[in-house]
Amino acid sequence: MIKEMITRRSTRSYNGKPVDKELVMQLLEAARLAPSGKNTQPWNFIVVTDPATKEKIAVADHNQMWMVDAPVHIVCVADIKRRNPDIGQVVVDENAAYPELKAVIRDTAVAIQHILLMAEHLGLASCWTGWYAQDDMRPILGIPNDQYVVGVVTIGHTDDPPKAQTRRDLEDMVRYEKW
Amino acid sequence: MIKEMITRRSTRSYNGKPVDKELVMQLLEAARLAPSGKNTQPWNFIVVTDPATKEKIAVADHNQMWMVDAPVHIVCVADIKRRNPDIGQVVVDENAAYPELKAVIRDTAVAIQHILLMAEHLGLASCWTGWYAQDDMRPILGIPNDQYVVGVVTIGHTDDPPKAQTRRDLEDMVRYEKW
Numbered sequence: 001m002i003k004e005m006i007t008r009r010s011t012r013s014y015n016g017k018p019v020d021k022e023l024v025m026q027l028l029e030a031a032r033l034a035p036s037g038k039n040t041q042p043w044n045f046i047v048v049t050d051p052a053t054k055e056k057i058a059v060a061d062h063n064q065m066w067m068v069d070a071p072v073h074i075v076c077v078a079d080i081k082r083r084n085p086d087i088g089q090v091v092v093d094e095n096a097a098y099p100e101l102k103a104v105i106r107d108t109a110v111a112i113q114h115i116l117l118m119a120e121h122l123g124l125a126s127c128w129t130g131w132y133a134q135d136d137m138r139p140i141l142g143i144p145n146d147q148y149v150v151g152v153v154t155i156g157h158t159d160d161p162p163k164a165q166t167r168r169d170l171e172d173m174v175r176y177e178k179w
Numbered sequence: 180m181i182k183e184m185i186t187r188r189s190t191r192s193y194n195g196k197p198v199d200k201e202l203v204m205q206l207l208e209a210a211r212l213a214p215s216g217k218n219t220q221p222w223n224f225i226v227v228t229d230p231a232t233k234e235k236i237a238v239a240d241h242n243q244m245w246m247v248d249a250p251v252h253i254v255c256v257a258d259i260k261r262r263n264p265d266i267g268q269v270v271v272d273e274n275a276a277y278p279e280l281k282a283v284i285r286d287t288a289v290a291i292q293h294i295l296l297m298a299e300h301l302g303l304a305s306c307w308t309g310w311y312a313q314d315d316m317r318p319i320l321g322i323p324n325d326q327y328v329v330g331v332v333t334i335g336h337t338d339d340p341p342k343a344q345t346r347r348d349l350e351d352m353v354r355y356e357k358w
Contacts, residue, residue, distance in 0.1 A: 002296055035189060173207075
């Protein structure tokens, strides 16, 4: 097994220790290497360290104020135009029906998981959060309405790693040859 | 860096060597460990080895007949009802607008990426394919219309690993503090 898949946790408790910028760049490099449909790489990342901005993000993200204690937020954004450059002026949000939006959310999710696994590899604590509305999150960072925020990942150090979450049994999720 | 992120490739050329069932179970165990929103684990997997079924899948998947040479297909399915048990009878496809569908596609994509990284870890070749319509793929396997096939992953061995794809520069995808 890849050990980071076993040991990674969603950490919502951070101590004050800062995160070296070089480590953040290694997280982003991991995201950069993710595969994507037609190799479109439809993702962009905003690295946020400003406390006032982190507070606004935490408020938009369902008042999860623990997020402010994480020294770094990585805001992970899917760009529908990388999948369909001719789509024109569109507004994408939770209720949008565009097929291309599903594709770029899918691809950006893969890149985000590379960040989480790499964080674990580097001894950093992280949490993928997504409890916000696009219309609340985007204005905080000036993100255009044709961009979809797939997640805000908190990065930091913890003194209090959470226990593993339970998982469904393999027998419950695997079928053979047909549904 | 996690080396599997660097060395993983999308392999579309398989030799005839079979895949040990125990290795397939290790791939599925990696998927099982993936994180998901609210820990809903909204995924199911169908392991397909039957040549006739693989051929039907390949035809539905844009006539990618190379897929038939892979000894194993893992059909990866997102279940919207695990996110919203009260959603009732719905049909989900590429044009569906349900917010919950976006969430379960996102989560299942993460589980699929665990499969791809774990395949690389085990020395297996793999490719995530997704060039099909839900309405063409689902009937082949008897998948209900409220399930979304996020990908069909081919698994096998190769004598001809492809070269790495190009990637956008990090500078092109990373911003600081705001969009």
